Amino acid sequence: MADDVQHYFDPHMYKGSENVELVTGYLAISAGLLTFTLINYAAIKIGPAHYMKGDIWRWRNTLVSWIHAVLVGTGVLYFLWIESVFGVDLVLFCEPGMYMLVAFSLGYFLHDFADHLVNNKLFSNYEVIIHHIGVIWSFWYNVHYQMYIPYTIIALMVEVNSVFLHARKLMQLNQWSFNHWLYKFVIVLNLITFVGFRLYGVYLVGKYVYIIWDKFTVVYQVFIVITMGVMYLINPILFWRLVKNDVIRNLRSSTMKSQQIGHVLNNNAKKDLNDESSHTH
Template sequence: MESKGGTFEFDPYTYKGSPNVELSDGYTTVVISFFVFLAINLAAVKIGPPKNFTGDVWRWRNTFVSWLHADIVGVGVLYCLLFKPEISTDLILYCDTYIYTLLSFSMGYFVYDVFDHAVNNKLVSNYEVILHHIGVVWSFGYNIQYKVNVPYTIIALMTEINSIFLHARKLMQFDKWPFDHWLYKMVVWLNFITFIRFRIWGVILIGWGIYTEWDRLTLVYHIFIVSTMFVMYLINPILFWRLLKNDILRQFRSKDKNEKLSMNGNHGKIVNGECHQT
């Protein structure tokens, strides 16, 4: 390996991985993470869903576990963004115990979630989730095995910061929180803001990185990452429009309806999309 103009040049096909971390530690963390989320799931079974919940209990439980994963990993990624600027020195070669463990911990969750779908016969009905998870497990597994591209994975995990509020919103809907409650509105807006700041921006950063560092990636990784990013560039605008239509614009429509009711001499409010007279 040699340095040229401050940028490390290396052969991605012969590189042996970062010497700062141990492969055994990565896979050990994956296994521990798997059983941590399995234990959380069993605890959720014992606790049960909120009293207002109606429907498939597995869906609530799966969302609850996903929310906890987003909390843990999202806070971990936020710490990286705020206090570990050295990650940006080389998004392919840089690696330390913290980000390697965070990556491995997250992979353990995705392995668990595929397992959870399988044992509850949800693989077919949630096929789009499973396809996403398979891609994630392949990518994370590649980076753990070869101890490379780990900072790029941290950028990808920025989406978990958004997922904190995405899953919180869904859990509040399960518990039938009114759409006009101040806390629900706050979660909606934080979901919207973090979607732009961390989910969309993360995809843009990875896309730019692939373009500028194309020669530093293996052919196998080229094929995977290009196909994955192509799908993400198609899906994210669709998800953004749904978020904008179902949450942000709904709040303005509800506000307009309440104002019309007041102008007509009626007193009411919009709760869960319906008008309730008071």
């Protein structure tokens, strides 16, 4: 019987979940918006370290994004493994904790869009803004109509990787040595979680879009296709840049350093040999 209900499910006729209140969703959105606005304000007042290198706005924006990733990424891990989000109905299941996490995250994306707007960064980071528009609309739709919440939790898997992706950028801006063990540790975790949570997460989102496609409204289908298109375009490019900068360049640098050391040792050996020869004669 349940399968028949699922088969004939019409998203236009759905009246919302009995497990959550709409006002709770909007309060969580407001809480997220207020939280990250206050964090941003505190970052402005405190300012970066005096040795920070680069755009101060980028440092501040990355710091706020990192805090969002830590908070939401932790929640996502909880729902992935403790609550087993993969074992529930991706369309209709609406648990209060998941619901509020999605709404809270929406508050961050609203803040970040406003931050780009106020600081005239919309066009310079246009790919981020296109992604944000799709995320804001789809997250709002999910919260307002109380649908696709587990599906959205899966989409937020990328935030687990964002913890290390943003940490890497913050360490660069604060001029950490590339040879520092902690920086190398962050690089390794960034690449591992990029594959395990970002690339795999985006794959799962696309997979489930296909599976539950007929349970989306037409407007939602349009926005999800745009958002997924941006994600499928950006992430492979970003991953290649990370591999090129953090793996290939380091390998080349190590090889060149070894060659230089070998060249110096050879020269010293030749010099010693010549000195011995001259002493012999």
